[in-house]
Amino acid sequence: MSTPAMSDLAARPLISLRAVSKSYRRGDQTVPVLNAIAFDVARGDFLGLMGPSGSGKSTLLNLIAGIDKPDAGEILVDGVDITRLGEGELADWRAGSVGFVFQFYNLMPVLSAFENVELPLVLTTLSRQERREHVAAALALVGLADRMEHYPSELSGGQQQRVAIARAIVTDPKLIVADEPTGDLDRHSAEEVLGLMDRLNLELGKTILMVTHDRRAADRAHAIMYLDKGELSTAGDLHERSVREARL
Amino acid sequence: MNSLKLILRNALRHKLRTGLTVLGLIVAVLAFGLLQTVVDAWYAGANSAAPNRLVTRNAISLVFSMPLHYREKIRAVPGVRQVAPFNWFGGYYQDPKNFFAQFAVDPLPFLAMYPEYRIAEDDLRAFLRDRKGAIIGRKLADRYGFRVGDTIPLQGTIYPGVWSFTVRAIYDGADARVDASQLFFHWEFLNETMKQRQPRRGDQVGVFMVQIEDPQRSAAIAQAIDALFKNSLAETLTETEKAFQLGFVAMTEAIVVAIRIVSFVVIFIILAVMANTMAMTARERTPEYATLKVLGFGPGYVARLVFGESLAIALCGAALGIALTFPVAAWFGAEMGNFFPVFEVSRTTVALQLACAVGVGIAAALLPGRNAARVRIVDGLRAIG
Amino acid sequence: MRPVPLAYSVRNLWTRKLTTALTAGGMALVVFVFAAVLMLEAGLRQALVATGRYDNVVVTRRAAGNEVQSGIDRSQAAIVESQPEIAIGPDGTRAVSKEAVVLIAQPKRDTGVPTNITVRGVGAQGLALRPQVRIASGRMFRPGATEVVVGRSIAERFDGVAPGERLRFGGREWTVVGTFDAGGSGFDSEIWGDGEQMMQSFRRQAFSSVVARLADPGDFERLKARLESDPRLTIDVKRERVFYEEQSEMMANFIRILGLALSVIFSIGAMIGAMITMYAAVANRTGEIGALRALGFRRGSILAAFLAEALALAILGWAVGLALAALMQLVRISTMNWQSFSELAFSFALTPAIVAQSLAFACAMGLAGGVLPALRAARLKIVDALRAA
Numbered sequence A: 001m002s003t004p005a006m007s008d009l010a011a012r013p014l015i016s017l018r019a020v021s022k023s024y025r026r027g028d029q030t031v032p033v034l035n036a037i038a039f040d041v042a043r044g045d046f047l048g049l050m051g052p053s054g055s056g057k058s059t060l061l062n063l064i065a066g067i068d069k070p071d072a073g074e075i076l077v078d079g080v081d082i083t084r085l086g087e088g089e090l091a092d093w094r095a096g097s098v099g100f101v102f103q104f105y106n107l108m109p110v111l112s113a114f115e116n117v118e119l120p121l122v123l124t125t126l127s128r129q130e131r132r133e134h135v136a137a138a139l140a141l142v143g144l145a146d147r148m149e150h151y152p153s154e155l156s157g158g159q160q161q162r163v164a165i166a167r168a169i170v171t172d173p174k175l176i177v178a179d180e181p182t183g184d185l186d187r188h189s190a191e192e193v194l195g196l197m198d199r200l201n202l203e204l205g206k207t208i209l210m211v212t213h214d215r216r217a218a219d220r221a222h223a224i225m226y227l228d229k230g231e232l233s234t235a236g237d238l239h240e241r242s243v244r245e246a247r248l
Numbered sequence B: 001m002n003s004l005k006l007i008l009r010n011a012l013r014h015k016l017r018t019g020l021t022v023l024g025l026i027v028a029v030l031a032f033g034l035l036q037t038v039v040d041a042w043y044a045g046a047n048s049a050a051p052n053r054l055v056t057r058n059a060i061s062l063v064f065s066m067p068l069h070y071r072e073k074i075r076a077v078p079g080v081r082q083v084a085p086f087n088w089f090g091g092y093y094q095d096p097k098n099f100f101a102q103f104a105v106d107p108l109p110f111l112a113m114y115p116e117y118r119i120a121e122d123d124l125r126a127f128l129r130d131r132k133g134a135i136i137g138r139k140l141a142d143r144y145g146f147r148v149g150d151t152i153p154l155q156g157t158i159y160p161g162v163w164s165f166t167v168r169a170i171y172d173g174a175d176a177r178v179d180a181s182q183l184f185f186h187w188e189f190l191n192e193t194m195k196q197r198q199p200r201r202g203d204q205v206g207v208f209m210v211q212i213e214d215p216q217r218s219a220a221i222a223q224a225i226d227a228l229f230k231n232s233l234a235e236t237l238t239e240t241e242k243a244f245q246l247g248f249v250a251m252t253e254a255i256v257v258a259i260r261i262v263s264f265v266v267i268f269i270i271l272a273v274m275a276n277t278m279a280m281t282a283r284e285r286t287p288e289y290a291t292l293k294v295l296g297f298g299p300g301y302v303a304r305l306v307f308g309e310s311l312a313i314a315l316c317g318a319a320l321g322i323a324l325t326f327p328v329a330a331w332f333g334a335e336m337g338n339f340f341p342v343f344e345v346s347r348t349t350v351a352l353q354l355a356c357a358v359g360v361g362i363a364a365a366l367l368p369g370r371n372a373a374r375v376r377i378v379d380g381l382r383a384i385g
Numbered sequence C: 001m002r003p004v005p006l007a008y009s010v011r012n013l014w015t016r017k018l019t020t021a022l023t024a025g026g027m028a029l030v031v032f033v034f035a036a037v038l039m040l041e042a043g044l045r046q047a048l049v050a051t052g053r054y055d056n057v058v059v060t061r062r063a064a065g066n067e068v069q070s071g072i073d074r075s076q077a078a079i080v081e082s083q084p085e086i087a088i089g090p091d092g093t094r095a096v097s098k099e100a101v102v103l104i105a106q107p108k109r110d111t112g113v114p115t116n117i118t119v120r121g122v123g124a125q126g127l128a129l130r131p132q133v134r135i136a137s138g139r140m141f142r143p144g145a146t147e148v149v150v151g152r153s154i155a156e157r158f159d160g161v162a163p164g165e166r167l168r169f170g171g172r173e174w175t176v177v178g179t180f181d182a183g184g185s186g187f188d189s190e191i192w193g194d195g196e197q198m199m200q201s202f203r204r205q206a207f208s209s210v211v212a213r214l215a216d217p218g219d220f221e222r223l224k225a226r227l228e229s230d231p232r233l234t235i236d237v238k239r240e241r242v243f244y245e246e247q248s249e250m251m252a253n254f255i256r257i258l259g260l261a262l263s264v265i266f267s268i269g270a271m272i273g274a275m276i277t278m279y280a281a282v283a284n285r286t287g288e289i290g291a292l293r294a295l296g297f298r299r300g301s302i303l304a305a306f307l308a309e310a311l312a313l314a315i316l317g318w319a320v321g322l323a324l325a326a327l328m329q330l331v332r333i334s335t336m337n338w339q340s341f342s343e344l345a346f347s348f349a350l351t352p353a354i355v356a357q358s359l360a361f362a363c364a365m366g367l368a369g370g371v372l373p374a375l376r377a378a379r380l381k382i383v384d385a386l387r388a389a
Helices: A005-011 A057-065 A087-097 A113-122 A130-140 A159-170 A187-202 A215-220 A234-246 B003-011 B014-042 B070-075 B109-113 B121-129 B137-145 B187-197 B213-229 B243-250 B253-284 B286-295 B299-335 B349-374 B377-380 C006-014 C017-049 C074-081 C152-157 C195-201 C218-227 C240-284 C286-293 C297-332 C354-379 C382-388
Strands: A015-026 A029-041 A046-050 A072-077 A098-101 A174-177 A208-212 A223-228 A231-234 B053-058 B082-086 B104-105 B133-137 B151-156 B163-174 B183-184 B207-214 B236-240 C056-061 C096-107 C114-122 C133-139 C147-151 C166-169 C172-181 C189-193 C209-213 C234-241 C333-336 C342-347
Touching: A029 A057, A029 A072, A029 A231, A029 C166, A046 A057, A046 A187, A046 A215, A046 C354, A057 A072, A057 A174, A057 A208, A057 C382, A087 A098, A098 A159, A098 C286, A113 A130, A113 A159, A113 C286, A130 A159, A159 A187, A159 C195, A174 C189, A187 A208, A187 A215, A208 B121, B003 B299, B014 B253, B014 B299, B014 B349, B014 C240, B053 B213, B053 B243, B070 B082, B070 B104, B070 B183, B070 B207, B070 B213, B082 B187, B104 B133, B109 B121, B109 B183, B109 B207, B121 B133, B121 B163, B137 B163, B183 B187, B207 B213, B213 B236, B236 B243, B243 B253, B253 B286, B253 B299, B253 B349, B253 C017, B253 C240, B253 C333, B286 B299, B286 B377, B299 B349, C006 C017, C017 C234, C017 C240, C017 C297, C017 C342, C017 C354, C056 C218, C056 C240, C074 C096, C074 C209, C074 C234, C096 C166, C096 C195, C114 C195, C147 C152, C152 C172, C152 C342, C189 C195, C218 C234, C234 C382, C240 C286, C240 C354, C286 C297, C286 C382, C297 C333
Parallel strands: A046 A208, A046 A223, A098 A174, A174 A208, B104 B183, B133 B163, C114 C189, C114 C342, C147 C172
Antiparallel strands: A015 A029, A015 A072, A223 A231, B053 B207, B053 B236, B082 B104, B082 B207, B133 B183, B151 B163, C056 C209, C056 C234, C096 C114, C096 C209, C133 C172, C147 C189, C166 C172, C333 C342
C-alpha cells in the first residue's frame, strides 16, 4: 500500500528544467546556444539526446550534470535546484548524485582500473575495506573483476569505457550522464557498452541521459529528444517540421 | 614559407614556455658572465703589472720588513733605473669594513715608475710640498666623496694610532685596468713618526719596487739583487711584478678554482632546463613531423627544424643575457669596490657566454632532433599528443 | 575537502621519466651548490672554532688583526702572567704560554708554490693549554733545542717537513722531530717550536701573544676589565674561542654571501625549469583535471595535487643534490686565511642543520615553480577542461 506521499514521489520527475537559457561569448559576439528550454525526465527514463554539431546538446548535458551553470532558468534534480548551489556544494552534489561517462573515457592513466573506480569513493567517509567492497562489486557488474590491477594503457577501448562506467556507478547515483559513450569504440565494444547501459537502467533503475550521434545507441533509448538551434523537440515534432519545410 | 619562418613561428607557439626558457637562459648567461668577471677581477693585479717593474721583498714572508739601507745597494745594480720603498699601511677609515689599499711611498721614484697614474701638475706640486699630504684614486674619491683639501683620518692597525692625511691630488688610471681606489702618502712621514713612537720600527721598508731598463733582463737582475743580501738577517726575494701579483692569487687558488667550477654548474642547470623544453616540444609535435615526412620532407629537414628552434631560443637568451651583464657588472663593481678595485667585463667573457649558449642550444636539441628525424610516419600519425 | 590521492601526483612523475629526470636534475645541482657552500662555511668555522677553548684567553696588542701583527713586550707579558684569575697547576706553575708567532714560506707539495705557514713558538705550558693537540709521530721538541714539530695538515701538504728534515728560517736550521694531530682544528696547519728560541733567532724583544687558562671561566670579564684599563698595557683580551672565530669571520662571511647569492640566482634557473615542466603537465592532463572536477573533487584539491607533484620533484632533486654534496666531505680544502695570511686547511662539514636548510630551500623552489601552473589547473572551468581533452 503506497501513501499519497510515496505515490507523489514516484510521479514526480527526477529532472525538471524550467526556462533554461545559455549563451557563449565569442570575442565580442554573444552566441545563444539554448533558448528557454523546458522539459522533464522521469525516474528510470533512458533518454537519448541528438542533434547537429554545435546544437548545444553537450551544453545541455553539462548543465543538468552540474558542471556548468545556465544564464537563466531553473534545473531541479530530485527536488534540488542545482542552479542555486555554490561551486563547493555543486561538487559535493555531483559526487553523490551523478555518474559520468565520457567519449574518451577520461580515466587517469597512472591509476589502475581498481584505483580509477575507487576515486569517487575517496570523496566519501567510507573506510578502506568498505571502499574495496564497493569497487569490487562495480567492476564485477561490468565484467572486469579479473582486470582490477591493469592500467588503462593495458586495456582495450571497450574495456576502458566499461571501467569508466564502473566508476560512474560506484557511488550508486540516481542519474547517469553519458556524452557520446560509443563515439570512440568499434562495433562490438559499442554493443557491449550499450548492453551494459541497458542493464543499468532496467535492473538497477538508473535514470540515463545520453548524448549521441550513433543511431544504434539512440535505438536503445526509450525516447529521443532533438536539439536544434537552441530548441528541443521530440521525434514527432521533427517529422512534422521537415514535411512542412519540404512543401515550401 | 621557408624554414626560418617556420622555426620562428614554432618557437612562438608556446609563448609561455618559450618565454620561460629564454628567461632561464638570460639568468644563466648573466650568472656565468658575472662569475667569470669575478675570477678576472681576482687576476686584476697581475693583469695591470708592467714588465719593467720588479718587486723585492723579505724572502721569508711579505709580512717581514727589510732595512732601508738596502735601497742604495739595489740602485747600484746594473740595469736598475729607480728604486722606491713601499710600505703597506693597512689602516681603515672609520669602520674596519671601510678598507682600501694605502701605501707609504717615496713619491718621486714612485711616480716615475707608474706612468699609468695620471695626476694634474699643480696638485702634484701641492702634494710634494705637504708631508702629511695624500694622493687618492678617482674611484676612492667617488666612493666616499673625498675632494682635494679634505682630511682623511685613518685608524692604523700595523702602525697603531690615528693618522690624518690631507688630500692634495686625485689620480686617474690611464685605462680601466688600473686600480683607481688606492691612497698614497709620504714614506718619510711614516718613518719619522715611527722613529718617535717606536724607534725599533724605524727605517724598515715593506717592499722595494724596482724599475729596470730592459724587461728582457728581469730574471738576471732579480738574481743579482737577491745575491746581494744572501745570508744576511733579511734575505730578499725579487720577482717580476706579475709573478708577485700571481703569488697572491695562488694563495687563494682554491676559492678561484671553486668559483670557476661553479660558473659552469649554472650552465649545466640551464642545459637541463633547455633539454627538457626541447624534449617536450618535440614529443608534442610528433604528428606534425610525421605529416611533413608524408609530404616529402626528409629526416634532415625535420632535425634542422628542431635544432633551429633550439638555437633561436638560445641565441635570444644569450643576446639579452650578455646585454644585461654590463649594467649588472657595473652595479656589482660599485658595491664590491672594497674587494675588487677593478671589475670589468672582458671580451673573452662575452665570447664564452655566447659559446656556452650556443653549446646549450645544440646539446639540448641532440636527442629530440634525432628522435624527430627518426620518427616512423605510421607511428607518428597515430600518436595523439 | 578530500584530497586527490597522492599516488596520482607521484606516479605522474614516474610516467614522464626523462622530463622528471631533467627537471629534478636541475634542482639537484642547485641544492648541491647551496649545501656545499653551507658545508664549506661550517667546515671553516669548525676548524677555527675547534681551535679555541672557552676557558682559555688570548691576549694580543690592541687592534691587531692577528697574532702575526701583534707585539707584547716582556714587561707587559709579565704583568699579564701575574694576574690572579690565571689557573695554577699542581706543581705551582702558572697555566700561561707566551708565544711568538711568525710566518715562513714553504713550497706546497702539489703545486710547488711557496705558501705561508704559521710557526708558533710556544711556552712551556703551550701543549698543556691545548689538550686537543697530541703528538702523532716522533716526539715533542725539547725545550731550548732548535727543534720543531709539524701539524698534520702541513705534513700532508708540504715538502721538506718530514721528521728528520731541516727547515731554514730565522738564520738557523730547525730539525723536524715529530708531527702532531690537533683534531681538525686550525693548529693542524701550524708548526710549533720553543718560544724563547724563536725570540732569540728572530732577535725579537716582543712576544706575539699570551695564552692563559682561567681558573674559573666566569672570571673572564673581571680579568678583561682590569687588563684593558691598565695604563701600562695596550692590549685586547679575548676568549680563545672568540679570538679564533673572529679570525675566520672575513672568509666565512665572504663564502656565505657569495654562496648564497649564487644559490639564489641558480635557483631561479631551476624554478623556471620546474615551472615549464608543470605547465606542460597541466596542459597535457587537462582532460583528467576536468574528469576529477566532474567527479566532485574541489579546486583546492586539484591545486594541492599539482603542488604535491612539484614538491615531489623538488624533494627528488634535494635527495640527489644532498647525496652529491655529502660526497664533498671527502675533499679537504687548503687555502690562505685572509686574516692571518697563512695556510689553513679545512673540509666540508655536513650538519643536521644543513640537511634541514637544504630541504627547505628545495621545497621553496618546488613550490615557487609549481604554484602558478597549479593555480592554472585549479582555475580551469570544468567544461573547458573536458572540451580541450
